Amino acid sequence: MYEILFFVFAAAAVGFAINLLVQRHPIYSAISLIGVMASLASLYLMLGAEFIAAVQVIVYAGAIMVLFVFVIMLLNAGVEERTNRSRMAKQLGAPLVVLLLGLLTSLVYRNFPPDAAVRFGDFPGQTADIGRRLYIYYMLPFEVVSILILVAIVGAVVLAKKET
Amino acid sequence: MTALDLAAILPIAILTITAIICMMMGTVRRETAASLCSTISLTGLAAASAAVIYQRSYSGLAFVDTLSVDPFARYFQLLFLVVAALVGLASREYLWREGMAIGEYYALMLFATAGMCLMAAANDLMVIFIGLEISSLSSYILVGMRRNDAASSESALKYFLLGSFATAFFLYGVALLFGVSGSTKLTAIRAFLYGGQNAIPASAALGKNPVLETVAMQSQFGFTGSMDLLLGAAIALIFVGLAFKISAVPFQAWTPDVYQGAPAPVAAMLSTAPKAAAFAAFIRIFMVSLGASAAQWSHLLWATALLTMTVGNLAALWQSNLKRLLAYSSIAHAGYMLVAFTSCSTDGITAILFYLAGYAFMNIGAFIVVTHVAGPGERLTELDDYAGLGFRSPALAALLTIFMLSLIGIPLTAGFFGKFYIFRAALDSGLLWLTIFGVLNSAIAAYYYLQILVAMYMKQPIDSAAPVADMPAGARTVVTVCAAATLLIGIQPSAVLRMAEYAAQWLPQL
């Protein structure tokens, strides 16, 4: 049962990701990205990482992608134009991607025994534990991210506000 | 929070608070804002420097091994603070002239400095990443702050897109490295790679810790041959991410466009402080964590160093825009520093640290002079605009001459000793060919720097050329300080060299 669901969601994630690249209309790409996020969240959920799954949906699918869709709607962005200029990217890119994927697959496959690689439902990161970890062992990175966010806000305001 | 934690975070906290105060100065009238903000930020930077110096009585790992208090971090932090002070002071009148947002400019500059300080002191890949993001994000915005100028926005967008791409590479590398070693702490990764065993530090294993236990279990499959490949991939990806930040070839394409489009004082900062921060992270990650696989990455460094020097210098030969020329020259200089890095020795690291300090002074000086000559709207940045500058404005030309000579590496300037230590370290490590190429490159570089001197002193000024206005007080101070420092380090290098040596010695030997 879990295996079937895993393959369903994994296939959905990959399919949406490919669709994201293939689609020419930005809104279809955005929807595909939402699909990728949602499928990933389902995979996390099946691993038992409930908190990560929920955050994945709230942050990515629920907040960031809504803004994407919102901006696309607001700008009424049309079908993207393709220049087809870079032949090198076409002819070199695809084989290199296949090579990278093959390399990673073989690495992971050889490193982790098949029965140990996927363990459904016993990912040990419960919400309280993640919180404890975040506030004790990773307090500094966690707190410092606030500076990063502040910088982003200041930047957005500076670059977008009306000329005085 | 222990006293060590407090000491470790103090400079960064001071910088952040100062930045927030500057941000609030956006509400003050523009006439007073510039001087107010620069005063506030200078005070903040001075306080942060004091905090860095106060750190001397502490040493060790703070915040559960995420932040390291050591001379290496302190050296870099002082460098960033000095750079920020120079750039901040020099851009006071510039901001007013170009009608840029003053409070936000200073705030972002201080935030960037805080991020770089974090990078230099981090003992955790995640902290390095966050520091990198803070400094990069601030720089993207600073580059695009001349909003009425299309080139500025274009370069900001280019920088942002390519920069995010590079950061993604870095992050992917970090993820793989975590997968290999089971930790993001630099010291723990080192212990794992040298010992080949579970790298979880004792402090992290306090209490029940299921997340890390899982990871540890996976790591117990042992350090097999294919794990080595995974490690190689991690090293390569982290290398790409950091090489972008120091604009090493082949990841240099953004540099000229960004420096040309950025406000000139921002370009002055970009070419020095973030580059130094990237070097700090580079050195720390590779020497501390990945020392065990130096055999793998030193070849990579060798090739990159050679390419970076050569491409940077050759491309600079064809430039007629001074900002672009300085951009290519900064690529070449990163190449020289990579030569020293390739030697992987304490002497090499000392040479890099020394060079970074000298380079900061001469490059900021040069950029500030360019800023001033460029005039309102930064229109006069072509080589032809410098024709006869030696007659029109002798003092300015003399200062620019000092900086150019130092960039060439003429004796009695900081650049000479910088190159000298680099090539000596390289020779000591048996990098004969790289040294030869480096020296050849310096000779090529002399051509384009001298071109500027030729234009200033041997060409007649164009009739239409407007006389250069007097330099405003802030910029004048900065240029004078830079020139004095360039000469001082060139005549008496021992003080800076001792600091650099002390900092470099802290790093573990390979």
Place this chain on the structure above:
Amino acid sequence: MDLPFLLYTLLKIVVVVFALLTAVAYTVWFERKVVAHMQSRWGPTRVGPYGLLQPLADVIKLITKEDITPSGVFRLVYLAAPCLAVITALLVFAVIPFGPRTEMGGIDIFQITDLDIGLLFILSVSSMGVYGIALAGWSSNSKYSLLGGLRSSAQMISYELAMGLSIVGVVLLTGSLSLRQVVDNQSGSWWGIIPHWNVIPQFIGFFCYFVSAIAETNRLPFDLPEAETELVAGYHTEYSSMRFAMFFLAEYTNMTAVSCVATVLYFGGWSGPVFGPEALQTVLPLLWFFLKVLAFLFVYVWIRGTLPRFRYDQLMAFGWKFLLPLALANMVLTSFVQAVRYGG
């Protein structure tokens, strides 16, 4: 995961969905009746006694109407949007506990599943709810729809923050994200009379939650996405027949969901006086739950019958400049009090 468990769960889902659809149909009837009486009218009276069969008649009418797909729409998105709206609305009920844990054959019958992160699940599902409306507005290829869709996405993004932050207060009091634990934590009473409900310590949080929830469900006074005086019918202008009905369904399901969540978080869920024989004891909590939800639905209708619509800039200013700071202040205050209470 064995087969009986799977079947039981499926059965629970089917029962909940059917009960819900019926409830939603009668919410519409309830609303029409209440609003009518507020305005000195009779409301539906013709179909059945007191118009009780009116929902049925409406459903038949909507199903048999012609389903028009206007030309120039982005077909796939246009067709998928209403389904998305309904699905996200229904998903919330997967984690809502309707009664105390009552096992029958090892399966809890009053809750579909007790997720550890129940509250986060609700937040994440409701954050997805905006897509149905936004995409419907965009794909209709009509200016009214687009404006409605834009308004609704902006509104939902803005009020989601306040909603999430106001809930944090409850989480802090409970120390868990599981909805069942939230309810269990509210059992008992102060001095034997005042029930131990979260609404008493968390009245600011409740206010923020309920106001932003009304905005999230696009109901008056925050129904700008479908303001008929300005936008015809907003995002669902171009929809007809069953697809229109699905938006309708989604809106009322969301209302019910919000009422259920408010009941669970702030009003003690199913708690209430339990007495009588065993069979009655099993059913009574369900009744209390139902009554509380009904009270919330009444408040919804009451607000609709009373308040005028906000102007758009007022709506944004209210959300960002009043509600969000208030919810933040509530969060800080609550965490401070908790820290003092439990030492630290």
